Amino acid sequence: MIAAFDGKKAAQNRAGLGNYSRFVIRSMAERYPECRFDVYVGRIKDESLIKPLEQYPNVTICRPTHPVLKHFPKLWERFGIAYELRKRSADIFHGLGNTLPHGIRKVKGLKTIVTIHDLIFLCFPHTYSWIDRHLYNLKFKSACTHADRIVAVSQCTANDIVKYYFIPKQKISIAYQGCDPIFRKECSQSTISAAREKYSLPKKFILTVGTIEERKNAVQIVRALQGIPDEALVIAGRKTQYADLVSQTAEELNIADRVHILDNISTQDLAAIYRMADVFVYPSKYEGFGIPILEALCSGTPVVGATGSCLEEAGGNAALYADPDDALDLGKKIQQVLSDCGLRERMAAKGLQYASGFSDEVLADRLMEIYKDVLSR
Numbered sequence: 347m348i349a350a351f352d353g354k355k356a357a358q359n360r361a362g363l364g365n366y367s368r369f370v371i372r373s374m375a376e377r378y379p380e381c382r383f384d385v386y387v388g389r390i391k392d393e394s395l396i397k398p399l400e401q402y403p404n405v406t407i408c409r410p411t412h413p414v415l416k417h418f419p420k421l422w423e424r425f426g427i428a429y430e431l432r433k434r435s436a437d438i439f440h441g442l443g444n445t446l447p448h449g450i451r452k453v454k455g456l457k458t459i460v461t462i463h464d465l466i467f468l469c470f471p472h473t474y475s476w477i478d479r480h481l482y483n484l485k486f487k488s489a490c491t492h493a494d495r496i497v498a499v500s501q502c503t504a505n506d507i508v509k510y511y512f513i514p515k516q517k518i519s520i521a522y523q524g525c526d527p528i529f530r531k532e533c534s535q536s537t538i539s540a541a542r543e544k545y546s547l548p549k550k551f552i553l554t555v556g557t558i559e560e561r562k563n564a565v566q567i568v569r570a571l572q573g574i575p576d577e578a579l580v581i582a583g584r585k586t587q588y589a590d591l592v593s594q595t596a597e598e599l600n601i602a603d604r605v606h607i608l609d610n611i612s613t614q615d616l617a618a619i620y621r622m623a624d625v626f627v628y629p630s631k632y633e634g635f636g637i638p639i640l641e642a643l644c645s646g647t648p649v650v651g652a653t654g655s656c657l658e659e660a661g662g663n664a665a666l667y668a669d670p671d672d673a674l675d676l677g678k679k680i681q682q683v684l685s686d687c688g689l690r691e692r693m694a695a696k697g698l699q700y701a702s703g704f705s706d707e708v709l710a711d712r713l714m715e716i717y718k719d720v721l722s723r
Contacts, residue, residue: 349374349717350436353385353407354423355443357396363463364395365637366499367442369524369706370461370713375402377710384408384436386427388419408434428453438717440497444482446489457720460489461497461521464634465506466561473561487511495720497521497713499635502656519719521712522659523635524704528617529644541618545608548578552680553623553647555582555616555638556630558589558607563629563652563670568595568605570677577684578604582611582619620645625683625690628657629670636660640704643697648690650679664693664700 356367375383386408390396399405408430410416415426428449431439439450441460450458467474467482474482490496490511496518498504504518541547552571556562564581571579581592589607596605611619620626626642632655639660642649649665651657658667666683668676683690 347381347438347717348384348436349381350384350386350431350439352427352441352443352447353387353396356385356399357387357389358391360395363443365526366463366523368395368399370442371399371405373524373706373710374713375405377707378714379404382406384434386430388423424448431456437721441489444489445485446493451492458493459495459497459716459720460493461499462486462490462503462507463499464503465510466632466634468510469506469632470561473559495519495716497716499523500656500659502659503634519716521716522704522709523637524706524709525637525640525644526613527706528613529620529641533618533621538618538622541615542622544615547580547606547619547622550576550624551578551580553580553582553619553626554628555641557584557586558592559586560588561631563631564592565595566629566670566673566676567627568592568599568601569673570680571601571604572599573677574681574684577624578606580606580608580619580623582608582616585609617645620647623647625650625680627680628652629668629676630657631670633657639665640701643701646694646698648683648693649697650676650683662700664697
């Protein structure tokens, strides 16, 4: 089998869709050495992102060859990939980041798959600009309409695709996401101590991870922190204007000295920080999957998530869940974990067991099952 991937996000994005793209390519290449995997990349933002993929003998990074479009990589990513596919051939093309290249459905004999991560811009439209909503909707709807198969990263996302785009359920397959293998590895005490000193972290703290934006709902953890003495809150993620509201709320509640906001953290340091935390809390109002929950489970850290979207799929019965709009409920669940050592140990053990179902091998096999099903039709 020759499978082709849109490598744009893999070559340009450090987190989010970039992590997912690199995870899919890496896990498929390792699991299926007999297959060829072509990764189409117009421009590389950081060589360190894509270089690890080049070590696999069955992975080829395909760059622009079109006599005109090779000078315009952005245009090539949108309009030139179909041209390259006609030259190199492939059995299946998988768009890893919610879209498909223009003209891809006209490539003779090629089957197409697109992964849709979420439709949050439709579920929470006020958190996006009008132009972003419009462009995302055009691209995502077109990909869903024209792809031979849609891969949704959760049942919640699959439901949204049916709801907003009226796509038949039988056209959608669910394949969960994985996380970086570093979160499954043991972390030495020296690495943990170094990270604690580097970021001046308190001895006891609650952790939340993700872009500090309205939907992630960090203000609710700050409010819940009022009733949880002797614990600090560490928020690790990229700042937006919402971070100012988080800091302002902490000051109004006179707990600003217990709230620590960290930005630009390396993956290695983040893995150590997960293992330091007493509990990981993720009260996001809506997600496509919720990778930070999986990262915490792999790290052996108890998790409190939120009801209302897909987080109960990411954490299963290994986590506790609270109403994301109820700071009192959230505080009670956090306190329940912090006050019961036996519960924390049971949750950590159950979390590791549940997370084993999201291993590279399991998820690669699921994708290959989908590929073979699409090719057989």
